[in-house]
Every structure is written in structure tokens, then in C-alpha cells.
Amino acid sequence: MKRQTAQRRAIVQVFKQQDRLLAISEILDYGSRIVPSLNQATVYRNLKQLLEAGWLKQINYPSLGTRYERAHKIHHHHFHCKACNRVMDLPGCALKQEQIVPDGFVVQSHDVFLSGLCDRCAGR
Numbered sequence: 001m002k003r004q005t006a007q008r009r010a011i012v013q014v015f016k017q018q019d020r021l022l023a024i025s026e027i028l029d030y031g032s033r034i035v036p037s038l039n040q041a042t043v044y045r046n047l048k049q050l051l052e053a054g055w056l057k058q059i060n061y062p063s064l065g066t067r068y069e070r071a072h073k074i075h076h077h078h079f080h081c082k083a084c085n086r087v088m089d090l091p092g093c094a095l096k097q098e099q100i101v102p103d104g105f106v107v108q109s110h111d112v113f114l115s116g117l118c119d120r121c122a123g124r
């Protein structure tokens, strides 16, 4: 039971450190640097608990599979780097959602996903 708590803490720490959309493999990779005993099964179990507790949110982009991020973040968009495969948060929102739907439509939410190369991979 004590070990489970340490594993959960490690996963929470990974999300706080990385602060972006993470795949299971990334959570396992970063988490096992904190708690070496972490494995795929324990990551899945703890992610499930964090989802149920409302601390995490699951996001599915068809091209990327399932990724996770902290719930209750301020509205933001995502950028996928095709070279390093990281998904970063883009702060803010410049989308005028009322302007891109026909009259009479009511927009309740939107999700923007951009892809390309991050600054590191673009070599700047």
C-alpha cells in the first residue's frame, strides 16, 4: 500500500513537471526515473484512479491515441511535434468560434490541434 502511494506521487509529479499532454509511455519513462519500480500495470492502475478522482483528463486524438493531462486547466490548444512526438500546450485562444459556424448554431466548446515541428526540432 505504501509503495502504491509513492507510485501515485511519482505520476502526479511527472504531470506537474512536464505540464503537457502525455502518452502512457512518457508517463512510464519519466515516472520510473522517480520510482524505479513503476511498470505499465501500476501506471494504468494509478491513471485510472486519478481519472476517477477528477485530477486527470483523458484525451483521444485519432492520430496519437490516448493521452492524459491534468483536469481543470485554463482553456488552451495543443501542438503536436511530428519529430519528437511531444504534445505541447499553446497558451491562450485566438479562435472566434461564433464566426466560423452558420447563423443559428450554438458552439459549446472547441478543441484545436496543430501539428508541425517544435522550436527545438525546427533547429532555431
Ligand SMILES: [Zn+2]
Residues within 6 Å of the ligand: 081, 082, 083, 084, 085, 086, 117, 118, 119, 120, 121, 122
Ligand atoms: Zn519537437
Ligand SMILES: [Zn+2]
Residues within 6 Å of the ligand: 075, 076, 077, 092, 093, 094, 095, 110, 112
Ligand atoms: Zn480555444
